Amino acid sequence: MRLEDVTRKFRCEMDEIEADRLCSVVTAQKQIDEVEQKFNDLSSKHQAALKSNESLEKNLEEALHSIEMLKQKASMTSQLMTSSSGEMESKRTKMDDSVMTSSNYDITISMHEHQMTLEKAYKSMEKQRNELANSFKKKEEDSTRRRQMVFNSAIQRVTMAKDNEIQRLKKILADQSLMTSSMMTSSVQHDSAESDVTQASSSTKKDKDKIAISNFQVDDLVMVMFDTLYHHHVVVTQAHTLHFLHNDSITELGLKHTDASTKPWTIARFIDREYCQARKANNRFKVPVGTKFYRVRLSRK
Incomplete structure (x- = not known):
């Protein structure tokens, strides 16, 4: 076999190796894209949860503002009731004071309960937000680790296939060299035969x-x-x-x-x-x- 044929065959096989390598890289990239898609989906869910938390915070602020307004109205009503004068008004004021006192007491209790409910809701919201943040961080780490594992596996397969092919080609070249050496030995035998021919022709x-x-x-x-x-x-x-x-x-x-x-x-x-x-x-x-x-x-x- 000529050196040009061996070189051509070697190049063809190297092209096949390169094609296999590119195919493995494409497969690995596809898997990486799938992992990134899952990561993006989780990010979208996390963003939606954050928006929901922001909405809850806004509602809490509005509720607190309403409570403050109720407190101010109660204070103004109390001041108006105490500023009245006159005996008739005093009696009516006393009666009204008893009623208002009871009403203010009920309002105070209601406001306190509402405030406690808001605090519980805020604590629950903070807990959920922390859990979502931890879950998002953990999933992000898992996604990064999986992508790295897929990439390392693909590179290892390509490198192993390339090394095996190089060893096989080296063996083929060694066999070709051995065959060339055998043909040279045959040529030497033919030269020796020609010498015998010369002797035979002289005899x-x-x-x-x-x-x-x-x-x-x-x-x-x-x-x-x-x-x-x-x-x-x-x-x-x-x-x-x-x-x-x-x-x-x-x-x-x-x-x-x-x-x-x-x-x-x-x-x-x-x-x-x-x-x-x-x-x-x-x-x-x-x-x-x-x-x-x-x-x-x-x-x-």
Whole structure:
């Protein structure tokens, strides 16, 4: 696999990670918005309760003002009644005084009871207001804590997924590096095979036949070796394109599908070759998908 393909794949996977991260952030933001909505609802209820308390306070003030007015009227009536003169008026005044005294006494008792009722109502209102304030403060703290927990959880999930993906990509890169190293080892083996070809060609000059290692033509002599990397017989060549031996030729030359042959190499005669490309990941030649190669037909020398 080329470095550009690995880089492209890495970028695609990083884009997917970023998309997952954004999705988690959006979900967390949605939950935060819901908590804020609940918080706003509680704030509205609290404001309504405060307005109700203010209305009660206003009513209390008006009631106290009415009581003060009643006190002033009672005082003025008492002064008018005591300022009368004359005996006839004195008698009537005495009678009226007894009546007014009783009336003033009743008014005083009524005013005292009303004042006590107002004080109780005011204390109850203060208690309710304090309870509402404490409840509002507690709910605000709970809302803030829940929002922080949701945000921390979302950030933790995104960070964990990102770290796992980075570790996986590092492993893929390490595997790719190992595969590249194996291919370089195979290239060194091919170079060693070319050296063997040179020796073999020098040993066969007496037969007036030379072993071809490039630009194969019909009836050319070629060298066949078993490649341990691909677990298949290959034709030794200087070209970069692999030349795998056709299954029919393996049978004809009496070779096996393993490296347990009696000789490390074999000389055969070139017939033709077929240009191929790997379409599946699991193929008999064990090459990556998209690799181009030749299938070569040979005959006995």
